[in-house]
Amino acid sequence: MKKADIGVIGMEVMGKSLALNMESKGYTVAVYNRTGQKTKDFADGPAKGKNIIPTYEIKDFVNALESPKKIMMMVKEGAPVDGFIEMLLPFLKKGDLIIDGGNSFFKDTIRRNKNLSEKGIFFIGTGVSGGEEGALKGPAIMPGGQKEAYQLVEKIFRDISAKAYDGEPCVDYIGPDGAGHFVKTIHNGIEYGDMQLIGEVVWFFKNTGMKADRIADIMARWNGKDDILRSYLIEITADSMKQKHAGSDEFLVDRVADITRMKGTGTWTVQSALELLVPIPTIAAAVFSREMSQDKDLRLAMSKNFSFSSGKFGGNPEEMIDVAHDALYIAKISSYAQGIALLTAASSVYNFNLNIGRIAKIWRAGCIIRAQFLDEITRAYEANPNLPNLLASPKFAGFVSANIGKLARFIEVAHQCGVPALAMSSAFDYILQITSAVMPSAQVSALQRDYFGAHGYFKINSGSPELMVNSEGKVREFHTEWLVPGRPEKEITK
Ligand code: NBP
Numbered sequence: 042m043k044k045a046d047i048g049v050i051g052m053e054v055m056g057k058s059l060a061l062n063m064e065s066k067g068y069t070v071a072v073y074n075r076t077g078q079k080t081k082d083f084a085d086g087p088a089k090g091k092n093i094i095p096t097y098e099i100k101d102f103v104n105a106l107e108s109p110k111k112i113m114m115m116v117k118e119g120a121p122v123d124g125f126i127e128m129l130l131p132f133l134k135k136g137d138l139i140i141d142g143g144n145s146f147f148k149d150t151i152r153r154n155k156n157l158s159e160k161g162i163f164f165i166g167t168g169v170s171g172g173e174e175g176a177l178k179g180p181a182i183m184p185g186g187q188k189e190a191y192q193l194v195e196k197i198f199r200d201i202s203a204k205a206y207d208g209e210p211c212v213d214y215i216g217p218d219g220a221g222h223f224v225k226t227i228h229n230g231i232e233y234g235d236m237q238l239i240g241e242v243v244w245f246f247k248n249t250g251m252k253a254d255r256i257a258d259i260m261a262r263w264n265g266k267d268d269i270l271r272s273y274l275i276e277i278t279a280d281s282m283k284q285k286h287a288g289s290d291e292f293l294v295d296r297v298a299d300i301t302r303m304k305g306t307g308t309w310t311v312q313s314a315l316e317l318l319v320p321i322p323t324i325a326a327a328v329f330s331r332e333m334s335q336d337k338d339l340r341l342a343m344s345k346n347f348s349f350s351s352g353k354f355g356g357n358p359e360e361m362i363d364v365a366h367d368a369l370y371i372a373k374i375s376s377y378a379q380g381i382a383l384l385t386a387a388s389s390v391y392n393f394n395l396n397i398g399r400i401a402k403i404w405r406a407g408c409i410i411r412a413q414f415l416d417e418i419t420r421a422y423e424a425n426p427n428l429p430n431l432l433a434s435p436k437f438a439g440f441v442s443a444n445i446g447k448l449a450r451f452i453e454v455a456h457q458c459g460v461p462a463l464a465m466s467s468a469f470d471y472i473l474q475i476t477s478a479v480m481p482s483a484q485v486s487a488l489q490r491d492y493f494g495a496h497g498y499f500k501i502n503s504g505s506p507e508l509m510v511n512s513e514g515k516v517r518e519f520h521t522e523w524l525v526p527g528r529p530e531k532e533i534t535k
Contacts, residue, residue, distance in 0.1 A: 049113050376468055
């Protein structure tokens with residue numbers, strides 16, 4: 042029997058769909074799952090009659106593969122990934138390749154890559170985005186690991202990946218060791234931000250008195266061919282909001298509880314941002330909002346004592362549609378600017394050597410955040426690969442400057458109605474902060490820190506936002522002796 046071109050471990054939705062996708066592109070695929078019954082069900086079901094080899098022992102699985110052996114794991118992140126690596130190792134030779142396609146923590150991937158490299162085994166940690174349908178019909182793939190390892194599977198990955206409207210495969214070598222999983226994590230963080238921003242706009246419309254089908258129509262229009270908001274998430278919002286609750290005249294969205302659960306990637310994004318000191322308030326707002334959504338009992342109890350959360354919108358809802366459209370676009374630009382700033386910082390700290398323009402290209406199809414807006418991001422970074430922030434790109438800067446008042450108005454009206462808009466507000470404030478030459482509150486707290494802890498402060502020149510520097514160009518640092526009569530100021534430049 043012909044040996045398999047590649048093996049897939051993990052016969053849940055992702056592994057099964059990827060195996061079928063690979064087979065449909067002409068590859069023979071060996072499959073394995075810890076619980077053998079799932080492999081059998083797959084072999085007797087969707088894989089029947091296809092070039093898919095079911096195996097029930099790890100040894101048989103590895104033996105079924107052509108050398109160098111290429112093994113893709115689609116299993117739960119964490120201990121199962123380490124467990125399978127241990128099980129595979131006795132059967133592998135130098136130059137064989139293990140791929141972890143699950144949502145693993147990038148630092149685990151760096152560790153696994155290092156350990157396996159020492160044994161001569163290649164290791165790729167790759168993001169696979171697009172859920173079950175993406176895995177089956179074409180996901181966006183974000184592989185990180187040794188370049189030579191990527192070359193072993195480049196053709197398979199290009200064949201199975203989603204294709205953007207210009208035919209380009211949504212896969213590219215991302216960088217060494219943990220780069221692929223890091224980029225997938227931040228992709229998911231950005232996805233959290235997008236979902237929260239859309240959720241806040243929809244909830245705002247609902248509070249102005251609009252019914253779900255009216256909101257669905259607005260979303261469908263915003264997903265129009267040339268609309269700047271056109272994206273998969275807007276499309277599925279429009280589609281899902283028209284859905285009626287089974288057996289009733291109510292819309293399903295009005296019966297779904299306001300509890301959004303999550304797995305690890307949003308939290309990892311925020312943790313990385315804290316570790317690398319990169320502000321990502323909108324993505325953090327999205328994660329915190331999911332946490333707040335899960336505090337249902339507390340919110341129910343608190344809502345009985347406060348009435349402002351049920352304020353009514355007094356104006357004409359139709360007037361707010363265009364305002365909300367541009368407000369959402371600006372908030373989205375702000376949120377992506379934050380996510381990209383985090384990618385850029387990580388790239389230099391972890392030597393990932395990320396190419397932001399190429400990453401945005403990979404995300405144009407197959408993944409959850411696919412949107413035409415990503416083309417604009419690619420163009421912005423192609424025009425200037427050293428862009429200090431997405432908001433600095435002339436096209437985005439122009440739109441934001443001309444329309445920021447609409448985001449301010451959206452937030453103001455939402456708050457007057459008692460509608461929380463944590464992500465929209467933080468997106469607005471991020472723009473205000475990053476474009477402020479001086480942040481007064483920071484100056485005040487600098488003084489407070491010096492007062493209680495002698496932590497020192499920098500100064501600006503009189504009448505100018507520029508930092509005070511000495512003749513060598515070094516920023517001058519000072520401390521006031523607050524408890525000494527006359528409170529003398531000393532220069533403490535180091
Ligand atoms: P799951 O994340 O539900 O994982 C199921 C697989 O993990 C099964 O093969 C299961 O084996 C195996 N597994 C578990 Br659970 N515990 C194990 C253990 N202790 N030892 C060995 N195997 C174990 O499957 P999925 O939803 O297909 O996702 C696969 C990966 O892809 C995950 O990392 C996920 O985060 C990622 N991902 C999922 C999606 C999505 O939309 N679902 C999208 C993108 C990425 P068993 O059958 O014997 O229990």
